[in-house]
Amino acid sequence: MRIKSITVITALTLALTPSSASADPALTLAKPTGDQPVGTTSLYLKDTSRPDPWVPSVPYRELMVSLFYPAVSSQGPKKQFMTEAEAKAVFDEAGVTGVPPSVLTTVHTDAVVDGRPAGRGLPLIVLSPGFKRPRAELTSLAEDLASHGTAVAVVDHTYENVATTFPDGRVTGCAACGNHDDAFWQKLQRGRAKDVSFVLDSLTRSKWASLVDASRIGMAGHSVGGASTIDAMVTDPRIKAGIDIDGTTDDPLLAPGLDRPFLFLGRAGTYTPGTGVESGTWQRDWDQLKGWKRWLVVAGMAHPSFTDIGLVGEQLGLDFGATTPAARGQAVTAAYVRAFFDQHLNGRAQPLLDQPSSHYPEVSFAMTSTPYLPAPTGDRPVGSASVYLKDTSRPDPWVPSVPYRELMVSLFYPASSSQGPKTQYLTAAESAALLKDSGLSVPPDLLTTMVTNSVAGARPAGHGLPLVVLSPGYTKPRATLTALAEDLASHGYAVAVVGHTYENAGQSFPDGRFAGCASCDVPHDGAFWEKLELGRAADVSFVLDSLTRSKWTSLVDPARIGMAGHSVGGASTLPTMVADARIKAGMDIDGTTHTGLNPPGLSRPFMFLGHQLGETACTAGDPTWERDWAQLTGWKRWAEVKGAQHASFTDVGLVGDELGVDYGATTSALRAQEIARAYVNAFFDRHLRGEARPVLDSPGYPEVSFCH
Structure with missing residues (x-):
């Protein structure tokens, strides 16, 4: 049975290679990364309101707590680090022999016993x-948090661990150990929730009350301690934010769920969505988490890697099966735990929680409640500006009563600095329009919180840049090509993304007006699509006229202009x-061409990039591409991406993956975006800058096939 096997595996990992263990007397924990010294004290707490859940003959619940x-x-x-009795019990339970337990009593720590506290009214984090x-297994994490100005209470849950030493010399064993069914794990998690609430009661009514701010309390735990965090938050509203570190949740989170911030942080091999029953418990609870939330997985980690058991065990020569070194695992854990509580208890925004970081490549964002765009791959900061344009030479093609054509353009460019407010992805009205009828159970303004990488209104860096015009798919706002635009700009391009008015779900104008999708009410026959594509051609030419005759003139080189688009934007x-x-x-990019290319065709460079339609590459290509391919007389390429779907090449796919939406792709949108960025950059580097790009001569990705 799965739930029973988890504990067995966790215990046995310590004994994988006991014969290789060596008694190094200089065992150390991770050094705290903050600039404040750390103090600690041990607290004995006695809850007389309830008997012990594991030894009912004891008419009270005793707990030991380490306060940092x-x-x-x-x-x-x-x-x-541990008492001799605790160290011996840990080794005995794990089957480690040949190493004296005393090595764990001399592990170097950094907290001063009964050191005088500095500060008051600190945020409090409970660790389980x-x-x-x-409780010693979470010492490094506790010391690190304390060194950054936080009070930390690490709880020993009596009779649930192999040994707890009390001030009077008594040592309790693991009365809870034995056969473990569903009811056992639920009892364990609910009991820990009671323990934590009692600890909070005790600390906030004791001599330590002035140390902590009772309005800023968080909780995190490892394994079942992490799983218990949800139970504790459900029953105790004082806990404002919580983290489950690598713990399968066996007590389901029921409606109405939990609306406070929550983070899942676990092994990639176990908790990547869809990988097994363990990740399935997170998915079940994820759907009931109604507030800010993240689901992060770390590559190369084993279950003990998040704790000092992994850190000390590795120094003893024990093999847990991890490929990420224990010190690195501890650093990753501390960084994300610290960032989470800094944001949600201290109100300090943490970019580390917004999107994957190059500083921690082991960490992947499996799902998120706040979508993000991947960071640009170029070395230049990116700025952006919204440009309103009005073409008085023609009426609007979809609303003829409007005697002019209005357009909104997002202009991206290399910036002089990366500092400043980031570009808002969509307005509230645009977000609501795009999400309407999506079937997603998310707030209508969700996409206003999308994390972008460009600085709004930043000062441009450079002039005479090659210009790429991007045109989005039908019904999709221009924002859905932001990830591609930001990437191009980071490589030195000016990029104009066109919002084709009345052809997308909705578009906001600077004066507050909102234009919906008037063209959506027109029958979508062949004539409609031809009108759409030809109208977009007129839009793009007007954008070029406007940009090359405006304050942006010096930014672009009119002799080096390219265009790309997705779906009907690509077809146009x-x-x-x-x-x-x-x-x-x-x-x-993945757009069926409705307006046929007629003789004499087109002699300028052109590339088709789409998703693979058949089981085998290049066997079921788009017939409209075949028709137009014959009329392309210049440099040309046709590339297919296996496992991608139509949305994969845009921000729609990225958001879908981040929110856990299944849109049929087997290649992640992040990977598809990487491929699209590589080919779009290479194509324009070659044809606007004259730079050789080998990826255009032979596929540089295993998912990519060149069909022609």
Whole structure:
């Protein structure tokens, strides 16, 4: 049975290679990363309102708690990691022989015993260890948090670990150990919730009350300690934010769920969505988490990697099966736990929680409640501006009563600085329009919180840049090509993303007006699609006229202009190039071409990039592409991406993956975006800058096939 096997595996990992263990006397924990000395004290707490859940003959619940906090000085005796009895019990339970338990009593720690506290009214974080594990396993994490100005209470849940030592010398064993069914784990998690509430009661009514701010309390735990965090938050509203570190949740979170911030942080091999029953418990509870939330997985980690058991065990020569070194695992854990509580208890925004970080490549964002765009791959900061344009030479093609054509354009460019407010992805009205009828159970303004990478209104860096015009798919706002636009700009391009008014779900104008999808009410026959593509060609030519005759003139080089688009935006690239000779190179990204390319065709460079339609590459290509391919007389390529779907090449796919939406792709949108960025950059580098790009001569990705 799965639930029973988890504990067995957790215990046995310590004994994988006991014969290789060596008794190194210089065992150390991770050094705290904050600038404040750390103090600690041990608290004995007695709850007389209830009997012990595991030994009912004991008419009260006894707990030992290690309290860590910022201290006035780093001078003084350091905390003992474990007592001799606790160390022996840990080794005995794990089957480790040949190593004296005393090595764990001398592990170097950094907290000064009974050091004088520095500060008051600090945020408080309660930490709960894994089943059978003493509270000592979370010492490094506790010390690190305290060194950054936080009070931390690490709870020993009596009779649930192999040994707890009390001030009077008594040592309790693991009365809860034995056969473990569903009811057992639910009892364990609910009991820990009661323990934590009692600890909070005790601390906030004791001599330590002035140390902590009772309005800023968080909780995290490892394994079942992490799983218990949800139970504790459900029953105790004082806990404002919580983290489950690698713990399968066996007590389901029921409606109405939980609306406070929550983070899942676990092994990639176990908790990547869809990988097994363990990740299934997170998915079940994820759906009931109604507030800010993240689901992060870390590559190369084993279950003990998040704790000092992994850190000390590795120094003893024990093999847990991890490929990420224990010190690195501890650093990753501390960084994300610290960032989470800094944001949700201290109100300090943490970019580390917004999107994957190059500083921690092991960490992947499996799902999120706040979508994000992947960071640009170029070395230049990116700025952006919204540009309103009005073409008085023609009426609007979809609303003829409007005697002019209004357009909104998002202009992206290399910026002089990365500092400043980030560009808002969509307005509230645009977000609501795009999400309407999506079937997603999310707030209508969700996409206003989308994390972008460009600085709104930043000062441009450079002039005479190649310009790429991007055109989005039908019904999709221009924002859905932001990830691609930001990436191009980071490589030195000016990029104009066109919002084709009345052709998308909705578009906001600077004066507050909102234009819906008037074209959506028109029958979508062949004539409709031709009108759409030809109209977009007229839009793009007007955008080029406007940009090359405005304050942005010096930014762009009118002799180096390219165009690309997605779906009908890609299809409209061909008629635009036919009508406007200023466009020197074009790309169609996954767009069926409704306006056929007629003789004499097109002699300028062109590339088709789409998702693979058949089981075998290049066997079921788009017939409209085949028709137009014959009329392309210049440099040309046709590439297919296996496992991608139509949305994969845009921000729609990225958001879908981040929110856990299944849109049929087997290649992640992040990977598809990586591929699309690589080919779009390479194509324009070659044809607007004259730079050789080998990826255009032979597929540089295993998912990519060149069909022609």
